[in-house]
Amino acid sequence: MVNELENLLSNNIKGMKRSAIREILKLTQRPEIISFAGGLPDPTLFPTEELAEVSSEVLKTEGALALQYGTTEGDALLRKLLVERYQKQGINIEEKNLIITTASQQGLDLTAKVFINPGDTIICGLPSYLGALSAFLSYGANLEGIELDQYGMRSDLLEEKVVELANKGIHPKFIYTIPDFQNPTGITMPEWRRLEIIAVAEKYNLIILEDCPYRDVRFEGAAQKTMLELDKSQRIIHLGTFSKVFVPGFRIGWAIASEEILDKIVVAKQATDLCTPAFVQRISARFIEKGLFDKNLSVIINAYKAKQQHFIKCLKEYMPSEVSWINPEGGLFIFLTLPEFIDTTELFQTAIEEKVAYVPGSTFYYNGEGRNTMRLNFSFMSLEKNEEGIKRLATAIKKEIAAKTK
Numbered sequence: 555m556v557n558e559l560e561n562l563l564s565n566n567i568k569g570m571k572r573s574a575i576r577e578i579l580k581l582t583q584r585p586e587i588i589s590f591a592g593g594l595p596d597p598t599l600f601p602t603e604e605l606a607e608v609s610s611e612v613l614k615t616e617g618a619l620a621l622q623y624g625t626t627e628g629d630a631l632l633r634k635l636l637v638e639r640y641q642k643q644g645i646n647i648e649e650k651n652l653i654i655t656t657a658s659q660q661g662l663d664l665t666a667k668v669f670i671n672p673g674d675t676i677i678c679g680l681p682s683y684l685g686a687l688s689a690f691l692s693y694g695a696n697l698e699g700i701e702l703d704q705y706g707m708r709s710d711l712l713e714e715k716v717v718e719l720a721n722k723g724i725h726p727k728f729i730y731t732i733p734d735f736q737n738p739t740g741i742t743m744p745e746w747r748r749l750e751i752i753a754v755a756e757k758y759n760l761i762i763l764e765d766c767p768y769r770d771v772r773f774e775g776a777a778q779k780t781m782l783e784l785d786k787s788q789r790i791i792h793l794g795t796f797s798k799v800f801v802p803g804f805r806i807g808w809a810i811a812s813e814e815i816l817d818k819i820v821v822a823k824q825a826t827d828l829c830t831p832a833f834v835q836r837i838s839a840r841f842i843e844k845g846l847f848d849k850n851l852s853v854i855i856n857a858y859k860a861k862q863q864h865f866i867k868c869l870k871e872y873m874p875s876e877v878s879w880i881n882p883e884g885g886l887f888i889f890l891t892l893p894e895f896i897d898t899t900e901l902f903q904t905a906i907e908e909k910v911a912y913v914p915g916s917t918f919y920y921n922g923e924g925r926n927t928m929r930l931n932f933s934f935m936s937l938e939k940n941e942e943g944i945k946r947l948a949t950a951i952k953k954e955i956a957a958k959t960k
């Protein structure tokens with residue numbers, strides 16, 4: 555065994571904590587527990603049969619390419635097909651603007667690697683996706699949170715914060731935002747708010763990291779334009795992923811940016827993993843080409859829409875009147891707000907006794923706020939399990955409210 559390992563560790567890793575979600579997920583692996591904690595897609599919707607066929611075809615007909623090292627930028631066919639999908643939406647990008655990443659978590663990590671020196675400031679929403687915050691913190695970032703309202707990150711508070719930082723001689727490296735069905739709140743920014751955020755970024759020369767894993771999981775309402783499309787000054791790094799709209803196990807995502815920024819991301823990726831696995835990239839490309847991707851996507855959207863509607867119906871039926879929630883038009887999560895006097899981290903123990911789990915909202919607030927909130931996932935389990943889980947959670951919440959108000 556290595557003596558005094560602690561002394562050998564980098565400052566970066568010493569400062570990193572294990573993800574609270576990962577730790578909670580471990581607890582929730584007990585079979586009797588119904589867990590709303592993870593952000594997992596429904597595995598019964600994975601197109602395994604079609605993928606078996608396409609994989610075998612790829613191996614037989616283009617195995618030499620699919621099993622070889624690939625380029626750092628990614629499979630040429632997959633990049634072309636992805637670029638075409640954006641172009642069809644009227645987004646003016648070319649292949650030189652897109653790199654395949656090992657899912658969007660790598661996009662977050664590479665962006666952090668390219669821009670963050672220890673002590674640099676990153677602006678994020680309050681709350682925000684924990685995995686992104688962990689990626690930024692791992693490079694020594696300071697986080698500055700901006701409150702959300704029902705339209706997402708508040709642009710007035712953003713500008714105030716940027717001015718406040720500028721007065722201290724601090725120029726944030728980028729603004730991190732999830733404009734569509736934000737994780738954890740489910741909030742979607744309307745176009746006017748996106749334009750306001752972009753205007754602030756332009757005025758103060760800031761980059762925006764636009765993270766869009768849930769964008770295509772929309773059940774109702776019209777899609778909002780991406781910030782990538784709305785921006786006119788090449789200051790957006792846009793991240794996409796197959797994780798929620800195809801299969802997370804392939805670990806395929808992509809980053810879109812100006813050539814200048816993308817070039818730096820390519821260099822960073824070379825040092826990280828050389829390339830994203832070529833085999834799964836080629837299978838994905840052929841899957842899209844055959845029209846199977848879009849077919850599968852509509853199956854996923856319909857299934858999640860039914861689950862979400864049922865989930866909300868059950869919340870209305872079983873939750874005490876003190877509990878409220880945001881009703882998103884898509885995504886995988888429902889964000890609950892409990893009375894101020896309830897701490898969902900304390901409640902977690904009672905919930906586990908009732909055999910149900912969730913993610914305490916404070917996990918997503920780097921400053922420890924949001925103690926009376928929680929995030930629930932509705933995509934992973936069956937309708938029956940979701941209903942039973944909500945009943946159990948309602949029981950735990952009622953017990954906690956009774957204990958705190960007696």
Ligand code: PMP
Nearest residue numbers: 593657658659683737795797807
């Ligand atoms: N960004 C957000 C907002 C997420 O919620 C997630 C995963 N839940 C990711 C990025 C990472 O996803 P992946 O690496 O699977 O693409």
